[in-house]
Amino acid sequence: MSKLLLFLLAVAPAFAQDPRQIILEVQKRQRSESQRYEGTLEVISQGNQVATKRWLYQRIGSFGNSKAILRFTAPAEVKGVGLLIVNHPDRASDQWMWRPAIGRDQRIALQDRSTRFFGTDFSFEDLEERDVDQYDYKLLADEGATWKIESRPRKSSQYSYSYFWIKKDNYTFVRIEAYSKKGLVRTIDYKDYEQIKGIWTARVTEVYDVARKSRTILKYEKLDYNLPMKDDDFTLQALRREL
Amino acid sequence: MILLRLISWPYARKHLLRWLLTTAGIVLGVGVFVGMRTANKSVLAAFNQTIDRIAGSAQLQVTAGDAGFGEEVLDKVRDLPEVRAAAPVIEATVSYGETAQSNLLILGVDMLGDRNIRNYDLEGEDDADQAQAIDDPLIFLAQPDSLMVTKKFAEEHGLKVNSRLPMRTMQGDRTFIIRGIMKPGGLANAFGGDLAIMDIYAAQKMFGRGQKFDRIDIALPEETRLEDATAKLKAALGPGFQVEPPSSRGEQFESTSRMYALASNITSVFALFIGMFIIYNTFAIAVTERRSEIGILRALGATRGQIRTLFLVESALAGLAGTFAGVAFGIVMARAMAGYIGGMLTEIYGVAQSPGDLTLDPWLIGAAVAMGLATSLVAAVIPARSAARVDPVKALQKGGYQTLSEGENRVRRRWAMAFGAASVVAFAFSRFGIMTYVGYLLAILAAVLLSPALSFWLSRVLRPFLAGVRPVEGALAADSLIQAPRRTSGTIAALMLSIALVISLGGLARSSYDSLADWMRIALNPDFFVTTAETLSSRSFVFPGSLADGLRSVEGVTEVQPVRSVRTMVKNAPIMLIAGDIGMIAKRVTLPAVEGDPQEMYRLAAEEKGVVVSANFARLHDAHLGEVLDIPAPDGDLRLPIVGVVDDYSDQQGTLLINRSLYIRYWHDDAVNVFRVYVNPGADAAQVRQRILNKFGSQQRLFVLTNREVRDFITRLTDQWFGLTNVQTAVAVLVAILGIVNALTVSITDRRRELGVLQAVGGLRNQIRHTIWMEAVAIGIIGVALGAAFGAVQLFYSIEIARRDLIGISIHYEYPFQTALILIPVILGSALLAALGPAESAVRGSLIEALEYE
Numbered sequence A: 001m002s003k004l005l006l007f008l009l010a011v012a013p014a015f016a017q018d019p020r021q022i023i024l025e026v027q028k029r030q031r032s033e034s035q036r037y038e039g040t041l042e043v044i045s046q047g048n049q050v051a052t053k054r055w056l057y058q059r060i061g062s063f064g065n066s067k068a069i070l071r072f073t074a075p076a077e078v079k080g081v082g083l084l085i086v087n088h089p090d091r092a093s094d095q096w097m098w099r100p101a102i103g104r105d106q107r108i109a110l111q112d113r114s115t116r117f118f119g120t121d122f123s124f125e126d127l128e129e130r131d132v133d134q135y136d137y138k139l140l141a142d143e144g145a146t147w148k149i150e151s152r153p154r155k156s157s158q159y160s161y162s163y164f165w166i167k168k169d170n171y172t173f174v175r176i177e178a179y180s181k182k183g184l185v186r187t188i189d190y191k192d193y194e195q196i197k198g199i200w201t202a203r204v205t206e207v208y209d210v211a212r213k214s215r216t217i218l219k220y221e222k223l224d225y226n227l228p229m230k231d232d233d234f235t236l237q238a239l240r241r242e243l
Numbered sequence B: 001m002i003l004l005r006l007i008s009w010p011y012a013r014k015h016l017l018r019w020l021l022t023t024a025g026i027v028l029g030v031g032v033f034v035g036m037r038t039a040n041k042s043v044l045a046a047f048n049q050t051i052d053r054i055a056g057s058a059q060l061q062v063t064a065g066d067a068g069f070g071e072e073v074l075d076k077v078r079d080l081p082e083v084r085a086a087a088p089v090i091e092a093t094v095s096y097g098e099t100a101q102s103n104l105l106i107l108g109v110d111m112l113g114d115r116n117i118r119n120y121d122l123e124g125e126d127d128a129d130q131a132q133a134i135d136d137p138l139i140f141l142a143q144p145d146s147l148m149v150t151k152k153f154a155e156e157h158g159l160k161v162n163s164r165l166p167m168r169t170m171q172g173d174r175t176f177i178i179r180g181i182m183k184p185g186g187l188a189n190a191f192g193g194d195l196a197i198m199d200i201y202a203a204q205k206m207f208g209r210g211q212k213f214d215r216i217d218i219a220l221p222e223e224t225r226l227e228d229a230t231a232k233l234k235a236a237l238g239p240g241f242q243v244e245p246p247s248s249r250g251e252q253f254e255s256t257s258r259m260y261a262l263a264s265n266i267t268s269v270f271a272l273f274i275g276m277f278i279i280y281n282t283f284a285i286a287v288t289e290r291r292s293e294i295g296i297l298r299a300l301g302a303t304r305g306q307i308r309t310l311f312l313v314e315s316a317l318a319g320l321a322g323t324f325a326g327v328a329f330g331i332v333m334a335r336a337m338a339g340y341i342g343g344m345l346t347e348i349y350g351v352a353q354s355p356g357d358l359t360l361d362p363w364l365i366g367a368a369v370a371m372g373l374a375t376s377l378v379a380a381v382i383p384a385r386s387a388a389r390v391d392p393v394k395a396l397q398k399g400g401y402q403t404l405s406e407g408e409n410r411v412r413r414r415w416a417m418a419f420g421a422a423s424v425v426a427f428a429f430s431r432f433g434i435m436t437y438v439g440y441l442l443a444i445l446a447a448v449l450l451s452p453a454l455s456f457w458l459s460r461v462l463r464p465f466l467a468g469v470r471p472v473e474g475a476l477a478a479d480s481l482i483q484a485p486r487r488t489s490g491t492i493a494a495l496m497l498s499i500a501l502v503i504s505l506g507g508l509a510r511s512s513y514d515s516l517a518d519w520m521r522i523a524l525n526p527d528f529f530v531t532t533a534e535t536l537s538s539r540s541f542v543f544p545g546s547l548a549d550g551l552r553s554v555e556g557v558t559e560v561q562p563v564r565s566v567r568t569m570v571k572n573a574p575i576m577l578i579a580g581d582i583g584m585i586a587k588r589v590t591l592p593a594v595e596g597d598p599q600e601m602y603r604l605a606a607e608e609k610g611v612v613v614s615a616n617f618a619r620l621h622d623a624h625l626g627e628v629l630d631i632p633a634p635d636g637d638l639r640l641p642i643v644g645v646v647d648d649y650s651d652q653q654g655t656l657l658i659n660r661s662l663y664i665r666y667w668h669d670d671a672v673n674v675f676r677v678y679v680n681p682g683a684d685a686a687q688v689r690q691r692i693l694n695k696f697g698s699q700q701r702l703f704v705l706t707n708r709e710v711r712d713f714i715t716r717l718t719d720q721w722f723g724l725t726n727v728q729t730a731v732a733v734l735v736a737i738l739g740i741v742n743a744l745t746v747s748i749t750d751r752r753r754e755l756g757v758l759q760a761v762g763g764l765r766n767q768i769r770h771t772i773w774m775e776a777v778a779i780g781i782i783g784v785a786l787g788a789a790f791g792a793v794q795l796f797y798s799i800e801i802a803r804r805d806l807i808g809i810s811i812h813y814e815y816p817f818q819t820a821l822i823l824i825p826v827i828l829g830s831a832l833l834a835a836l837g838p839a840e841s842a843v844r845g846s847l848i849e850a851l852e853y854e
Helices: A019-030 A236-240 B002-014 B016-022 B024-055 B072-078 B137-142 B151-156 B186-193 B200-207 B226-237 B247-289 B291-299 B304-349 B362-388 B392-396 B406-428 B433-469 B471-483 B485-523 B547-552 B582-588 B598-606 B615-620 B660-667 B685-696 B707-750 B752-760 B765-806 B817-844 B847-852
Strands: A034-044 A050-060 A067-074 A082-086 A094-099 A104-107 A135-142 A146-153 A161-167 A173-180 A183-196 A199-209 A214-225 B060-063 B085-096 B102-109 B146-150 B164-169 B172-182 B195-199 B215-219 B242-244 B528-531 B557-570 B573-580 B593-595 B611-614 B628-633 B636-646 B655-659 B674-679 B703-706
Touching (some): A019 A135, A019 A146, A019 A161, A019 A199, A082 A236, A094 A236, A104 A236, A183 A214, B016 B024, B024 B362, B024 B707, B060 B226, B072 B226, B085 B164, B085 B200, B102 B186, B102 B200, B137 B146, B146 B151, B146 B186, B151 B186, B164 B200, B172 B195, B186 B195, B195 B200, B226 B242, B247 B291, B247 B304, B247 B485, B247 B707, B291 B392, B304 B362, B406 B433, B433 B471, B471 B485, B471 B765, B485 B707, B485 B765, B485 B817, B528 B685, B547 B557, B557 B582, B557 B628, B557 B660, B573 B660, B598 B636, B598 B655, B611 B615, B615 B636, B628 B655, B674 B685, B685 B703, B703 B707, B707 B817, B752 B765, B765 B817
Parallel strands (some): B102 B195, B573 B655, B611 B636
Antiparallel strands (some): A034 A050, A034 A214, A050 A067, A067 A082, A082 A094, A094 A104, A135 A146, A146 A161, A161 A173, A183 A199, B060 B215, B146 B195, B164 B172, B528 B674, B528 B703, B557 B674, B611 B655, B628 B636
């Protein structure tokens, strides 16, 4: 299951307290045929140094069977660097990176998915969608306005387990805590929700890397759903095209 | 202990200079032994450290010779469940700095996943105050000019984050930007800190490597056994790949460097032998000198055992002093040698390292002490035994030398003949490796045992000549040598061995240069060599094969021969594989054939039906015409029969020559290390060179070396190698001179009464001086004659050992008459100089004391 893209999608009404059903309902409410936004990333180091980058994100297809291209637009040194993600319902996604200055695309190996995504506090794994059936869920607590759900991956993952906090009223993620065998790895908080085309959407996501003590704040601008897009724009050839 | 304090110490203090001279041989022997071993060990330690630090947590490494392999191999490796992490690597050494005198090891890595294997602790990564150093992997990845350097390198070159570093790449001159500074420790300490990291895909472009990697570093899951993973990887990748732990590269180097250590061991043993004779000589004389002292001691109740022990302990102490001085000398020598060996290592194994601190092995120092001690004890055994046998009554009588009896001489001669004959027999069985060394040792023993008889005989031959020059002084000088051969036999033996060592080293150098010159004349006949570096040996950068057409289009160029040379593991050794257009090369170059028909072998090789191997490869790896070689290539073993063996000195490990088309097909690599360029007969070579530089020089890293420059470079490399032997030569000559000084000092002391009597009966001071000078010159003449003769044998064995066990190359036997001629004035002049001091001491001493002596 996706940890990042999942919360990028909107949520819809729930109808059960079975944790798997809750997650399915989250996915259902976030469902859209396409998505586009311009993101601003602020990576704030332990020493409060801030590195800002911008990217353009486009997705086609619905949850578990989607393709996305993320392309950096600023600063100038990174402009054109892109990432193509092809999600599969039954296995880990395929990911390729494109670097225009070198003129090379590079497949992101599965073993590298736990590494930091281009110096942010996200990992490559955080960017991929995983099917609900690839995890076991347990409802840990009903905390009034939210459910606390434990998720354990059935297949290989950098995380041993994660805790999700999901709002009961609109089935949106509030917080994720991801743990490895050694303990808490990172936390993800979702803020400033608003409805766009009927989908509840967080406008700010904040990731905290426990080991590095650094934060990444992702702000979504010009976010829209269900725009007309072509499959051809989500291929390796498309990735290699300049902006 | 009391005897040492009361008897030995005053004697040693009185003859301090003589004692110091006595230890010179031990200093040299121990010095060479410690120096070479320490240099080897230090380079190996630095090499292993570099390997370890660069390898990070990698447990296995996949390689396919230094040609590298395609990127698709990485996916094959990563697909295996036995692999937790796999990180591709490109390694290259580039020169930097205004004079390009220093080397920077550049490690091209995949910055996305490399931290699964290696740890880069960056400056400022966890330090709020370090505003200058922010680690931004995206910019690092996005910009191919990104470079990460160590803190040490940055400080030494005044670099900070965002500083610029110019470098000449295969895409022309490029400026790189420092985008990260690694903290000291771990990886950052590899190669003495002269290390830079760049993105592997950028490195491919910079070094012209196409879409290839040099190596894949692999980390295994905790539960996976190394052997299982190795087997799975080998099965998945095929025979063209080596799958080994990082440490195996160190083991390969160790076995290579061991061969080079052998050469220095021979010099070391030789020097100790020389030292042994000097000590023997000194003690033999000391026993004669101190006969009355020994007689008194015996009369006072000292046992034979105590006298023997006294002399042995004195010798042991002298040996120990020499050993410690030798260790210090060895350490100084090791510093110089480490650079040479390091260069060889970088050249052969492609892994750069810079030996920083010397690694002193306590076991090595222990072995050196044991060697020095044993040598001095063995040398003193005979004099100590003689001392113990001194009859107290006779000893207290004045006069009476202990002379070498004819019987003793006859026994020595017989032993010498027996050893000489055995040495010839051993050589007849030299196909069994060890027998060459046995024969060599027996030849040395025969020469040493024969030297007293020969010096006696030569002294008699010299007598009329010396008497002809100065009737009285000449006759006295010759008679001194004839009557007391024991006094000088040790010195002459030492001198003979020293001169033989110098002759053999000089001969080896001369023969090597001549053989090399012959080879260069035949093999290196193009007008120009277009290379990627100022030297032919650097293989970090490569040209695309397509440049050949560009070069051919340059006005004045008549022929271009692209050559690719890569090191690959054949018969478990890193062998140089040379791929060229053999049809074209054979028209211009025909190397002397050792096995096979010259025309036929090149024809078959050009038709991809065989491989031509160098004679040194054939000798060192016992390969012969017709044998099928398995040459590992990324797509599987290339099996080719040996169709010819030729004398080729391109590489010390041996070379294999195959057709380039075959190489391109099997290695999927059309890269070129060097283009051999021939110019039209009528064209102006300088203009053609300039045209090539104008056309291609600005687009890419390219050097056009003239034939003379390449030959000079190879000669310089050879000079460097023989530079090491020059140190040994110089010290050997020095020891020879010191030996003469020692012998004369002892001789004067020994003959004080005789010289006093001469003066008393009217001998002039000048006559005494001349007698001593002539005796010195006579020792020099005998030493040079015997050394020059034994040098011929020594040179024969040196060439044989070099051919068999060191480089495998047949070097023509060429006696270094020039060296021998130079040695005559050097040794005779030195002998004369050495005689000045002792002669003055002989004539200026008190006549009464001299007459009272003994």
